[in-house]
Amino acid sequence: MNEITKLYENADVKKDWNPTPYGGVEEYYPPFTAEKKIELIKWIAKNKEECRITYDEEYKWCTQTDWQSSFCYDNFSESLANLINSLWQDLTEEDKQQIKEILK
Numbered sequence: 001m002n003e004i005t006k007l008y009e010n011a012d013v014k015k016d017w018n019p020t021p022y023g024g025v026e027e028y029y030p031p032f033t034a035e036k037k038i039e040l041i042k043w044i045a046k047n048k049e050e051c052r053i054t055y056d057e058e059y060k061w062c063t064q065t066d067w068q069s070s071f072c073y074d075n076f077s078e079s080l081a082n083l084i085n086s087l088w089q090d091l092t093e094e095d096k097q098q099i100k101e102i103l104k
């Protein structure tokens with residue numbers, strides 16, 4: 001499972017769906033848009049000053065918190081989702097609700 005899917009699952013965001021031509025259903029999460037990423041970055045900046053995302057030519061996009069070693073990803077979106085996922089268990093219900101609203 002990738003970090004973005006895990007983030008949507010943590011936030012309990014419901015999947016959208018479309019019928020398929022064969023009578024089935026295709027389920028998917030709402031797109032992880034640039035606007036959502038900007039809002040998540042702003043939320044982190046306001047609420048979690050001990051967190052950071054850095055870029056390194058060798059390791060690419062890396063996330064770090066005070067209590068966690070770095071995790072690195074080839075793309076920024078996965079790195080951002082990982083950062084929120086690593087904080088999830090320690091967030092308040094209000095924090096979790098704010099993130100869910102951003103992701104809807």
